[in-house]
Amino acid sequence: MSSLSPIAIRGRFLDITHTVSQADQIAQAVRYIEDGLLITEQGQIKWFGSWEQGQxxxxxxxxxxxxxxxxxxxxxxxxxxxxxxxxxxGAFGEQLLEWLNTYTFPTELQFSDKAYADQIAHFFVNELLKNGTTTALVFCTVHPQSVDALFEAATRHHMRLIAGKVMMDRHAPEGLCDTAESAYHDSKALIEKWHGQGRNLYAITPRFAPTSTPEQLEKAGQLKAEYPDVYIHTHLSENKNETAWVKELFPEQKGYLDVYHHYGLTGNRSVFAHCVHLEEDEWDCMHDTDSAIAFCPTSNLFLGSGLFPLKKTWEKQVKVGLGTDIGAGTSFNQLQTLNEAYKVQQLQGDKLSAFESFYHATLGGAKALHLQDKLGNFNVGKEADFVVLNLNATALQTLRQQRAKNIEDALFALFTMGDDRNIQATYIYGQKAYEQKA
Incomplete structure (x- = not known):
């Protein structure tokens, strides 16, 4: 990695100093410095504290x-x-399984063309930066060149991305299907090429159980056994029809999660998207294996999948992060995603505080990705990825912020009303990667 110049940032800082085991512990872990200083060196945080002490x-x-x-x-x-x-x-009118066949698969067929994959990867990475997202766990397509395109685009910014080639050998168009053997060999080659190169990390990525044969899932488990520090990234219990289909396809397993568990795909670097309809024993398995959930509120609402029981993650001590799930999700922006996450909890009679929201979008997300030692707050030695937020991006926001009682209230207003206009600048590895045009 090329030499990175040191920088110093002065301003108001907010973070959460350490991970917690219950939501009511978060407020005590919040660190707010009204006039602070952050100094980076070679992409990492060298010093952090008050301006007075830091000069x-x-x-x-x-x-x-x-x-x-x-x-x-x-x-x-x-x-x-x-x-x-x-x-x-924003593709209209379908729930999960119909949506995949009508919209997703035809779109993904285009990524056999590397030039096309490069074009969309460049746009995608710029959208992440524009929305203040500095790390993401990403699905590519079945095509190895789609993975190359994404990692190449991320590497230009020294960005920490986790991504992988989709494994899919049934129940999809012929042009999107690999085989158990080709998926294994292609994924293995991509792991050797990209995992741990710069800030890139690899995820073994079976799309979801219905589109992989038992033979392919076995190969995915073989890869995980051979490369224990790579990730597993897939979908789980998003939609009731999907869950019923899995039980038909894998009658010998106890349930949906047990399919993945049987093939060695659970663990501390395994992230399962959605998990809206988990059964009690599946929650226990998630906890026992230290697996993580990606909560995707805009997607769950848009596809009519259901309401995710976020409170249950605290009860069962299961790691959870926030996912936008573009393109069933409707925004790259985590502020908008948190706005919908709050409403999903309201519909279940639960409250989602501003500080808990903030935790899930930062340090809690890092923990879900097994990266809490590298990301998520301003502790010295962490990688210097941070966002400069303008809390007064619109006239209505300015009016509302004038009435904010404290930093928690100001944060809640931001999470309720915010979008990409609030992202003034995004810094990746101590370097400014995006700045909003005046």
Whole structure:
């Protein structure tokens, strides 16, 4: 990785100092510094604290960038998103299985063309940056060149992405199907090429149980056994019809999650998107295996999949992060995603506080991705990914923020009303990767 110049940022900082085991512990872990200083070196946080204490740490060669009116937070973490579905956001009228066949599969066929994959990957990465997302766990397509396109685009920004080639050998168009053997060999080659190169990490990616034969899932488990520090990324219990279909296809397993567990695909780097309809023993398995969930509220609402019981993740001690799930999800923006997450909980009679929302979008998301030692807050030694937020991007936001009682209330208003207009700048590995045009 090329040499990265040191930077210093002054302004209002907000983060969460450590992971917690219950939502009511988050408020005590919140760190808010009204006038703070962050110094980076080689992409990592070298010093963090108050401006008053930090001035002595500055050397003559470092220019201080000052954001006096803004709020600086750790970069947002997206634990489930599909880069090939970028162009099909807002496709009308279907639930999951029909939506896949009508819209998703025809769109993904285009990614056999590397030039096309490059074009969409470039657009996708720019959208992440524009929305303050600094790390994401990403589905590519069945085509290995789609993975190359995405990692190449991310590497230009020193961005930490986790991604992988879809494994899919049945119940899909011929042009999107691989085989158990080809999926194994293609994935193995991609792991060798990309995993741990710079900040890139690889995820073994069976689309979901119905589109993989038992032979292919066995090969996925073989890959995981051979490369234990790579990720598993797939879908689980998103839709009731999907769940019933899995039980028909795999009658010898106890349920949907047991299919993955049987083939060795659960674990501390395994992330299962949705999990709206988990059964009690599946919640226990998620906990026992230290697997994680990606909660995707805009997608669950858009496809009519159901309401995710976020409160249950605390009860069962299951890791959870936030996912936009583009393109069933309707926004790249984590502020809009949190707006919908709040409503999903309201519909179940539960409250989602601003600080809990903030936790899931930052440090909690890092924990879900087994990256809490590298990402999620401003602790010294962490990677310097952060976002500069303008809390007054519209006239209505300005009016509302004038009435904010404290930082928690200001944050809640931002999560309720915010969008990409609130992202003033995004820093990746200590370097400014995006700045909103004046």
């Amino acid at each position: 002595s740490q500055l050397t003559s060669d470092i220019t201080v960038e000052h954001y006096p009116e803004q709020l600086i937070v750790p970069g947002f973490i997206d634990t489930h998103i599909h880069f090939p579905q970028t162009e099909m956001v």
